[in-house]
Amino acid sequence: MIETIKPTDAELKARRSRSIALALALAAFVVIVYFVSMVRMAPGFFHGGS
Amino acid sequence: MALVEKGLGDAGPGLSQATAGDFLALLKPRVMSLVVFTAVVGLVAAPAAPHPLIALTAVLAIAVGAGASGALNMWYDADIDRVMRRTRSRPIPAGRVQPGEALAFGLTLSALSVMTLGVFVNWLAAALLAFTIFFYVVVYTMWLKRSTPQNIVIGGAAGALPPVIGWAAATGSVGLESLILFLVIFLWTPPHFWALALFKTDEYGKAGIPMMPNVAGVDSTKRQIFGYALVVALTAVAPALLGYASPAYGVAAAGLGAAFVWYAWKVLLMTESDRSMAAAKALFGYSLLYLFAIFAAYLGDAVVARVAAGA
Numbered sequence: 042m043i044e045t046i047k048p049t050d051a052e053l054k055a056r057r058s059r060s061i062a063l064a065l066a067l068a069a070f071v072v073i074v075y076f077v078s079m080v081r082m083a084p085g086f087f088h089g090g091s
Numbered sequence: 092m093a094l095v096e097k098g099l100g101d102a103g104p105g106l107s108q109a110t111a112g113d114f115l116a117l118l119k120p121r122v123m124s125l126v127v128f129t130a131v132v133g134l135v136a137a138p139a140a141p142h143p144l145i146a147l148t149a150v151l152a153i154a155v156g157a158g159a160s161g162a163l164n165m166w167y168d169a170d171i172d173r174v175m176r177r178t179r180s181r182p183i184p185a186g187r188v189q190p191g192e193a194l195a196f197g198l199t200l201s202a203l204s205v206m207t208l209g210v211f212v213n214w215l216a217a218a219l220l221a222f223t224i225f226f227y228v229v230v231y232t233m234w235l236k237r238s239t240p241q242n243i244v245i246g247g248a249a250g251a252l253p254p255v256i257g258w259a260a261a262t263g264s265v266g267l268e269s270l271i272l273f274l275v276i277f278l279w280t281p282p283h284f285w286a287l288a289l290f291k292t293d294e295y296g297k298a299g300i301p302m303m304p305n306v307a308g309v310d311s312t313k314r315q316i317f318g319y320a321l322v323v324a325l326t327a328v329a330p331a332l333l334g335y336a337s338p339a340y341g342v343a344a345a346g347l348g349a350a351f352v353w354y355a356w357k358v359l360l361m362t363e364s365d366r367s368m369a370a371a372k373a374l375f376g377y378s379l380l381y382l383f384a385i386f387a388a389y390l391g392d393a394v395v396a397r398v399a400a401g402a
Contacts, residue, residue, distance in 0.1 A: 052106035053106070055106070055110045056107070058110040058112070059109065062111030062114070062115075063111075073151070074211075076144055080144050080145060
């Protein structure tokens with residue numbers, strides 16, 4: 042039989058806080074990677090365009 | 092009903108109670124803000140202007156790298172943080188974050204920040220950031236901090252590197268100007284931390300950290316503080332003397348440095364019966380203002396010079 046544990050309200054609240062922060066951080070990272078890639082792939086970037 | 096496994100370390104069987112704020116605290120936001128500021132100064136003062144988005148990415152990566160080294164420092168130092176009043180409410184000694192969580196968090200962010208800086212900015216800046224994290228975590232935290240009173244003297248190199256990383260992010264090289272900025276922070280670190288150590292001697296003693304007042308005594312520490320204050324005040328004027336900054340910056344740096352030496356002089360005159368250590372507390376407070384003001388003056392000077400050159 043699998044032992045299960047019911048999280049407390051404090052644990053659920055803390056997990057929600059961590060989940061939201063992680064989602065926001067990952068979304069920000071994706072946005073940064075996308076736009077920086079656009080900038081670096083722009084013509085002339087590697088020939089003094091930076 | 093959630094199915095959960097036993098957590099890391101001595102965690103209980105439930106979910107972690109660490110909030111996002113606890114993980115943010117692991118990054119030492121106040122230290123990170125000083126790192127970001129000095130890195131921005133190095134980046135802006137450099138004789139090259141990267142694309143604003145590349146510059147922003149560089150600053151973010153440096154900030155995250157600094158935060159990661161803070162998290163790894165807290166992971167390793169949890170035992171002594173638990174002993175000192177100043178640090179016992181940090182997330183690990185307070186029991187809100189498990190050591191394994193902090194270690195994984197710090198290692199992940201270290202790798203992410205260095206790779207991001209390398210891929211999107213340049214690999215010299217990334218290598219310097221990786222070296223900074225290694226130096227702070229391994230050389231300072233794991234080795235020097237508990238073994239020698241020169242811990243913060245040598246370890247100060249880690250805190251002094253951000254303007255060099257900023258400069259390297261902008262130019263792909265390391266200039267003499269950025270090395271002077273490095274020297275200013277490097278020489279500023281001992282009087283800053285020894286001023287703190289003077290009025291926290293008991294705390295450091297309890298934790299077994301060999302800070303200078305605990306090992307060499309209060310008088311020797313006061314003399315060394317004064318010596319370093321003199322040298323850092325002179326070094327901060329060097330950019331103006333070498334022609335890297337304007338005379339206006341030189342005057343500002345000289346004034347700020349004179350005040351730094353005066354505060355250190357008051358510490359030198361402090362008597363043994365002075366239990367309040369007011370002069371040491373004043374020097375500690377002023378040293379923070381001093382570093383910020385010197386870098387703000389250098390930044391302002393660089394911006395004015397660039398605007399004047401473009402006009």
